[in-house]
Amino acid sequence: MAFVFRGASPCAFLPHELARLHVPGLGLADEWALAPYGIDDATDELHARRARRGTRCGSPRRASGRSRGGFTTGRTSTTHGPFTERAWTELQCDAAALAWLWLNRVAVGLGDASWERARGAVVRVAEARFVEEAKPFDPAWLATLRVQDLVAGDG
Numbered sequence: 001m002a003f004v005f006r007g008a009s010p011c012a013f014l015p016h017e018l019a020r021l022h023v024p025g026l027g028l029a030d031e032w033a034l035a036p037y038g039i040d041d042a043t044d045e046l047h048a049r050r051a052r053r054g055t056r057c058g059s060p061r062r063a064s065g066r067s068r069g070g071f072t073t074g075r076t077s078t079t080h081g082p083f084t085e086r087a088w089t090e091l092q093c094d095a096a097a098l099a100w101l102w103l104n105r106v107a108v109g110l111g112d113a114s115w116e117r118a119r120g121a122v123v124r125v126a127e128a129r130f131v132e133e134a135k136p137f138d139p140a141w142l143a144t145l146r147v148q149d150l151v152a153g154d155g
Contacts, residue, residue: 003034013049014042043089087129091141094122098142099150119144 002023005016015038020028022036034042098119101108105115123142130137140146 002036004028005032005034013045014038039093085133087126087133087135087137090129091126094126095142095147095150098122098147102147103151116144119147 002019004019004023015035016032017035018028019031019033020026022033101110101115101118105112110118119142123139126142127137127139
């Protein structure tokens with residue numbers, strides 16, 4: 001999974017690398033992607049710059065029916081604020097990853113039952129993070145319908 005910037009990005013301050021290095025085979029040439037090491041920096045910078053919900057930082061990329069994705073503040077972990085509460089921050093990343101996996105399950109060859117098993121495993125890992133930080137955890141945050149609503153744009 002990569003967050004690919006297209007056109008003039010209003011988020012040029014984010015750490016970036018050539019997308020083709022991270023997602024080969026999609027026909028990318030000179031497009032930039034958010035650097036994988038920079039996801040935490042990105043969340044902090046977007047928070048520090050008070051990027052408004054819905055700020056567009058790239059567009060969905062689709063190639064030959066392959067996976068899709070986008071990078072919009074408010075849909076992923078990009079508005080959580082400084083990376084100080086790991087369980088909450090990672091929960092948002094988990095939800096984004098599950099939403100991406102749901103959206104692309106056919107492209108990656110993952111059946112619904114396998115996706116549900118993966119979602120259950122993610123819920124257990126998330127719960128352990130909250131227990132470690134002595135904070136309450138509600139598995140409804142990663143419920144199947146809630147994750148699917150993220151994909152549909154209703155989350």
